[in-house]
Amino acid sequence: MTTVALLSVAPVIEGSMAGEVAKAVDALEEFDVTYETNPMGTVIEAEEAIEVFAAARAAHEAVDGDRVSTFLKIDDKRTATSSAADKVAAVEDELGREARGE
Template identity: 40%
Template structure:
């Protein structure tokens, strides 16, 4: 399972507020099978098989165009670890254990 951090920025929207675009993109993610996701203040974390994540990224990238944006900039970071199952929460818990000296 892979983990991706995705940030989609609609450009040419006529407003500095992007929350309606973000809400639309979260609705799009609800339709993508085989992934889990978490909205953060600066992007979205998506977990699942790499192919499903890439399908989700494509759907997210297209969403602002449907909402009227004239340009979209999308940034993606992917952590694809194949020696063990990894989750976003598991990565955080590993660091927290090390902070506690465990």
């Protein structure tokens, strides 16, 4: 995969956003992407950036509310192939350990 992105979609509301965030994550199922949700957003991987844009738009539109805040950061590697896992592994190789703390 050549495109890795970080997507964060959240309604501007008080209280828990979990239900609305779940709608955004569920919308990704309709696209040819892989994804992993973490506490700060969802990492999306796809062969082409256009797939990420389409999935992000659907996730944004899936959230109900008068105001929705969406952040999308894309790493579109056009001359090489590396996954999100490859990127983490490279950092761990430099560290000589896992890139996580207890």
